[in-house]
Amino acid sequence: MVDTDDAATSRSAETDAAPRRWHRDHPVFTSLAGFFTGLVFVLVVPSVYAGVLNAVTDDETATALFPFVLVALALPVGLLVAPHTRRFGRYMLLGVVSTALVVVGVTALVLWILISRT
Numbered sequence: 586m587v588d589t590d591d592a593a594t595s596r597s598a599e600t601d602a603a604p605r606r607w608h609r610d611h612p613v614f615t616s617l618a619g620f621f622t623g624l625v626f627v628l629v630v631p632s633v634y635a636g637v638l639n640a641v642t643d644d645e646t647a648t649a650l651f652p653f654v655l656v657a658l659a660l661p662v663g664l665l666v667a668p669h670t671r672r673f674g675r676y677m678l679l680g681v682v683s684t685a686l687v688v689v690g691v692t693a694l695v696l697w698i699l700i701s702r703t
Contacts, residue, residue: 619673623661623680630657 634654638647661681664674 615673616676619676620680620683622673623677623682624684626657626660626677627681627684630654 631654634657635647635651638650642650658681661674661678664670664677667674
């Protein structure tokens with residue numbers, strides 16, 4: 586049978602063995618979080634913006650106001666300006682650009698295949 590003191594000692598030894606750079610201080614945390622934030626940002630922000638515009642206004646007004654969603658791209662650029670968030674902003678912008686390129690590339694490929702089969 587294990588004493589409570591022995592269990593506490595073994596638990597503290599396990600936590601001491603964990604690396605000091607855990608979770609947010611891990612070298613790849615900022616880059617992965619920034620990249621996936623950019624990926625989600627480019628997919629979710631235009632969708633939510635279009636949904637809110639369609640719920641609040643009529644179709645013509647929503648169509649006229651939709652290009653203003655591009656103002657949201659100022660967020661990753663703003664993160665690049667501040668020194669404290671520069672690394673996160675760089676990877677967020679990379680996520681935004683790479684996701685947009687993949688979406689445009691796949692769309693072009695699918696359209697090309699559909700048109701060439703006719």
